[in-house]
Amino acid sequence: MKTAVQFGRTTKEFEIIESPIPHILVDSKKELHGWWEGIKPYGNRECTAERLLINPYNGCTHNCFFCYAHALGGYFKTFRKEGIVAVFRDFDRIISKQLDKLSVASCGYLSPVTDPFQPINKKYELSEKIIKEFVSRNIPVQFTTKGRIPDDAIRLIKRQEHSFGQVSILTTDEEKRKKLMDGKTPTDELFRNIERLADEDIFAVCRIDPVIPYVTAGREELEELVKRAVDSGAKHIIASCMDIPTSLKGEIYAKIEERFDISKNKLNRLFTERIRGDFNADMGYRRKLFRTLREICDRAGVTMALCMEFESVGGKNIKGLNREFMSSNNCEGIDVPIYVKKGDRFEPVEGCDGNCLGCYRSEKISVCGLPLNEAKAWKLRDYRKWSKEIKQETKEKGQKSITGDW
Numbered sequence: 435m436k437t438a439v440q441f442g443r444t445t446k447e448f449e450i451i452e453s454p455i456p457h458i459l460v461d462s463k464k465e466l467h468g469w470w471e472g473i474k475p476y477g478n479r480e481c482t483a484e485r486l487l488i489n490p491y492n493g494c495t496h497n498c499f500f501c502y503a504h505a506l507g508g509y510f511k512t513f514r515k516e517g518i519v520a521v522f523r524d525f526d527r528i529i530s531k532q533l534d535k536l537s538v539a540s541c542g543y544l545s546p547v548t549d550p551f552q553p554i555n556k557k558y559e560l561s562e563k564i565i566k567e568f569v570s571r572n573i574p575v576q577f578t579t580k581g582r583i584p585d586d587a588i589r590l591i592k593r594q595e596h597s598f599g600q601v602s603i604l605t606t607d608e609e610k611r612k613k614l615m616d617g618k619t620p621t622d623e624l625f626r627n628i629e630r631l632a633d634e635d636i637f638a639v640c641r642i643d644p645v646i647p648y649v650t651a652g653r654e655e656l657e658e659l660v661k662r663a664v665d666s667g668a669k670h671i672i673a674s675c676m677d678i679p680t681s682l683k684g685e686i687y688a689k690i691e692e693r694f695d696i697s698k699n700k701l702n703r704l705f706t707e708r709i710r711g712d713f714n715a716d717m718g719y720r721r722k723l724f725r726t727l728r729e730i731c732d733r734a735g736v737t738m739a740l741c742m743e744f745e746s747v748g749g750k751n752i753k754g755l756n757r758e759f760m761s762s763n764n765c766e767g768i769d770v771p772i773y774v775k776k777g778d779r780f781e782p783v784e785g786c787d788g789n790c791l792g793c794y795r796s797e798k799i800s801v802c803g804l805p806l807n808e809a810k811a812w813k814l815r816d817y818r819k820w821s822k823e824i825k826q827e828t829k830e831k832g833q834k835s836i837t838g839d840w
């Protein structure tokens with residue numbers, strides 16, 4: 435059996451492999467890259483730190499009904515229509531070659547639009563192999579999951595001082611969780627993930643991302659969730675309020691109505707703000723929710739930040755809400771510096787706290803000496819350019835470089 439994947443006007447055919455779940459193998463030379471949007475011109479960047487984004491899979495069988503990746507095209511559309519996951523064949527080797535050409539690297543991020551530990555990963559283990567590529571060079575790497583973290587992933591990131599793990603937990607109510615997603619990892623196992631990270635002294639984050647209005651937004655429920663996360667060892671909470679891509683609005687409303695008995699009219703009255711083309715809950719509702727969460731986190735003695743929460747400030751301009759609600763320095767709760775190659779290993783740049791957005795907003799000269807303080811949407815070619823410059827200067831100055839005397 436074959437499937438055809440559409441990219442604009444072109445179509446590519448792939449053989450479907452049925453076991454253990456339907457998937458296709460894709461040969462691709464896609465490149466590591468930074469965040470999709472920069473702070474200029476409209477204020478679209480809220481992620482404080484720089485990251486190298488990595489998606490070894492497209493399509494995610496956890497299949498959360500609110501997932502924004504369902505609105506994406508290409509392989510994501512094929513997943514949505516046919517339940518077929520795209521697996522990027524030998525992606526770890528492609529990444530290895532890309533990392534080999536760099537002399538400067540930010541923390542790797544598995545994965546912005548899929549779950550790195552979804553069930554298909556058991557067959558290919560691309561996520562563990564990619565983590566290994568980062569850690570073996572002493573480059574930090576982080577993952578976010580709603581699945582069970584494989585033991586190997588924990589064993590590997592333990593070896594790299596700035597690597598960390600994020601566990602996404604939306605509710606403490608297992609029955610509710612099952613109605614939010616097809617993923618089979620039970621709530622207890624998700625909290626256990628946090629414990630397993632904490633037991634190894636690895637920085638653990640709990641993501642309540644997103645909170646679903648009228649479904650998981652009750653104060654007591656959020657208090658219980660934060661308490662369990664902190665008791666399990668989480669050091670930081672990341673939260674957001676569900677927003678809805680225009681193309682998914684009807685479908686998401688129907689599911690919330692059917693599964694949680696919340697009427698479409700009620701949802702329609704709440705999701706009135708259009709930001710970046712998506713429907714957001716009314717600003718008053720979101721501010722109240724984030725104030726509540728901040729209060730809960732302060733009381734529980736844990737830091738908190740929001741993920742991609744904006745308010746419209748006229749025209750296409752938007753303003754991130756973290757300056758109002760974040761209690762940590764970096765939005766992910768941990769300061770991960772930029773790393774530069776020294777000999778055959780990467781080392782952290784002294785004095786860098788990884789908050790590039792902070793450097794953008796400050797008058798100070800950034801210690802990295804790189805344009806990362808412009809907080810743009812960086813590409814691999816930018817990292818290559820900086821790497822060449824670093825190599826050149828290192829050659830000229832012996833052990834010194836543009837990033838200082840490391």
Ligand code: SF4
Pocket residue numbers: 494495496497498501502503547548549580615
């Ligand atoms: S686990 Fe994440 S990527 Fe996967 S469906 Fe849920 S929200 Fe989307």
Ligand code: SF4
Pocket residue numbers: 771772785786787788789790791793794800801802803804805806807808
């Ligand atoms: S010094 Fe500032 S701009 Fe440079 S990498 Fe560190 S946080 Fe980013």
